[in-house]
Amino acid sequence: PEQKKCCDSTEGIIACTQPLAAKCSLKILEAGGNAVVTSGLNLTEPGSTGIGGDMFCLYYNAKTKRVDGLNGSGRAPLKCALEKIRNGVGLKDGEDGELPFGRIHAVTVPGAAAGWVDIVT
Numbered sequence: 001p002e003q004k005k006c007c008d009s010t011e012g013i014i015a016c017t018q019p020l021a022a023k024c025s026l027k028i029l030e031a032g033g034n035a036v037v038t039s040g041l042n043l044t045e046p047g048s049t050g051i052g053g054d055m056f057c058l059y060y061n062a063k064t065k066r067v068d069g070l071n072g073s074g075r076a077p078l079k080c081a082l083e084k085i086r087n088g089v090g091l092k093d094g095e096d097g098e099l100p101f102g103r104i105h106a107v108t109v110p111g112a113a114a115g116w117v118d119i120v121t
Contacts, residue, residue, distance in 0.1 A: 018044040035059065036119050055112040057119055072115020074108025 007013060012035070014025045025038040036059060055072035085105045091097040099106050 014038070016041070016045065020044065039116060039119070052110045053112050054108070054110070055115040057115065059119065070115055070119055072111040072118070074111040077109060 012029055014022050014029070016022050016025070018041075021041040021044040024041055028038045029035075039057075054074050055070075057070045057072070058067055059070075060066075061068050085099070086093070086097075088105055089097065089100060089103060
């Protein structure tokens with residue numbers, strides 16, 4: 001079947017690639033839930049989203065009548081200093097370089113789980 005390029009709605013939209021997640025989201029919305037409640041269904045697409053990664057969200061707050069944003073991206077560990085990372089990847093002071101993706105230093109503390117909690121509280 002041909003897919004539409006654009007979709008307009010005044011009632012709401014469910015956007016996901018997983019059919020079961022779309023069906024569950026529709027039931028949640030029909031029962032009075034909101035998009036934040038349905039966001040827990042991200043676990044059906046672990047390659048794109050998941051509790052072990054980061055999350056970014058724009059949502060309409062009906063009480064304040066404005067769009068708010070939440071940054072649930074990971075952070076570097078508290079005791080992690082730049083000098084320690086530079087030494088760990090073999091960079092001398094003042095030397096330019098890149099952080100190798102295959103090293104532990106390229107990993108942040110997952111922020112998605114805390115972000116989803118923050119958005120519903």
